[in-house]
Amino acid sequence: MTAVTARVPAKVNLQLSVGPRRSDGYHDLVTVFHALALFDEVTVSPADTDSVVVTGEGADRVPLDADNLAARAVAALVEAVGPGVRDSPGVAIEIRKRIPVAAGLAGGSADAAAALVACNELWGAGLSPQELTEVAGQVGSDVGFALFGGTAIGLGRGDQVTPALATGTYHWVLAFAAEVLSTPAVYAACDRLREVQATAPDAPDASGAAARAGVPGSVGTPAAGAAGAAGPPQLNTRLMAALRSGDPAELGPLLSNDLQPAAISLLPRLRQALAAGQEHGALGAIVSGSGPTCAYLARDGKHARDLAVALTGTGVCRSVVTVTGPAPGATVISVPADGRPVSRP
Numbered sequence: 001m002t003a004v005t006a007r008v009p010a011k012v013n014l015q016l017s018v019g020p021r022r023s024d025g026y027h028d029l030v031t032v033f034h035a036l037a038l039f040d041e042v043t044v045s046p047a048d049t050d051s052v053v054v055t056g057e058g059a060d061r062v063p064l065d066a067d068n069l070a071a072r073a074v075a076a077l078v079e080a081v082g083p084g085v086r087d088s089p090g091v092a093i094e095i096r097k098r099i100p101v102a103a104g105l106a107g108g109s110a111d112a113a114a115a116l117v118a119c120n121e122l123w124g125a126g127l128s129p130q131e132l133t134e135v136a137g138q139v140g141s142d143v144g145f146a147l148f149g150g151t152a153i154g155l156g157r158g159d160q161v162t163p164a165l166a167t168g169t170y171h172w173v174l175a176f177a178a179e180v181l182s183t184p185a186v187y188a189a190c191d192r193l194r195e196v197q198a199t200a201p202d203a204p205d206a207s208g209a210a211a212r213a214g215v216p217g218s219v220g221t222p223a224a225g226a227a228g229a230a231g232p233p234q235l236n237t238r239l240m241a242a243l244r245s246g247d248p249a250e251l252g253p254l255l256s257n258d259l260q261p262a263a264i265s266l267l268p269r270l271r272q273a274l275a276a277g278q279e280h281g282a283l284g285a286i287v288s289g290s291g292p293t294c295a296y297l298a299r300d301g302k303h304a305r306d307l308a309v310a311l312t313g314t315g316v317c318r319s320v321v322t323v324t325g326p327a328p329g330a331t332v333i334s335v336p337a338d339g340r341p342v343s344r345p
């Protein structure tokens with residue numbers, strides 16, 4: 001076998017409830033992941049030396065050395081299975097990006113997941129989904145979900161993933177920002193906002209106000225926002241019921257993201273971006289993960305297209321796309337006999 005290509009989705013968190021900072025620097029999460037039909041593709045092929053090539057959206061921001069998450073995933077797989085698993089001295093990794101980098105859409109984690117399933121196939125390593133999930137957890141908190149796709153509950157660091165009962169297809173608009181946000185920086189800002197709130201509980205709740213952003217539903221649960229984060233995070237059962245109903249009008253007001261106030265504190269312009277969605281009839285508007293991408297839930301495909309046009313006109317973001325969710329997780333899409341990657345449409 002000479003090359004294997006895998007396709008992998010972006011994600012948005014429908015609920016992202018963040019517990020206190022742990023001694024290892026991570027935060028316990030209760031999150032609901034939702035994979036979006038915005039895909040990167042990763043091709044792996046045997047080579048004399050290891051290499052990473054990245055093309056497409058934000059390619060110049062992706063590291064090409066051993067820090068690259070796809071390269072780290074390949075190294076973790078070799079470590080897990082043993083060096084004998086490789087049938088060549090190196091692996092050439094080619095990443096074609098459509099998921100923006102450092103945008104809160106877990107694009108780097110997605111590429112890692114794609115590299116895992118592609119190398120598992122390339123080498124005939126035969127790791128089960130469960131075994132791949134364990135390797136994924138060593139690479140990054142969101143990598144396991146990118147293997148699964150669909151809609152799923154994430155616990156622990158987000159790496160303990162269980163499929164959620166959900167029906168229907170949801171129509172989303174994603175607004176990409178010109179800026180990037182670093183995930184550790186956003187978690188650190190979340191901790192700082194919480195400290196301020198804890199030491200001065202009567203102070204104006206800048207974080208909560210920011211979270212509300214004028215968008216009903218953008219902070220849908222009592223657990224959401226810096227001020228409400230004292231107790232351990234809880235799964236929002238109303239959100240889970242809305243997902244079972246498949247009704248976007250039920251889901252929209254329940255979207256929540258504890259990192260949203262932190263993302264807005266670092267990039268205040270996001271408040272206007274969220275409010276613009278409300279003005280144009282979004283059922284819910286939320287910062288995706290650690291941001292700065294904003295995700296807007298639409299009634300249907302036509303509403304999503306109208307919303308995308310309206311948001312483009314407001315100039316609150318760099319570009320917009322319409323996407324549906326849920327989408328499947330990392331999937332091998334081609335194993336061409338001649339070794340040249342071919343993507344299915």
Ligand code: C5P
Pocket residue numbers: 025026027028029139140141142156157158183184185187
């Ligand atoms: O796991 P991953 O490498 O993707 O996490 C990136 C960073 O995000 C971590 O170094 C940490 O600062 C933050 N993080 C966190 N709690 C989580 C997940 C990520 O604090 N559950």
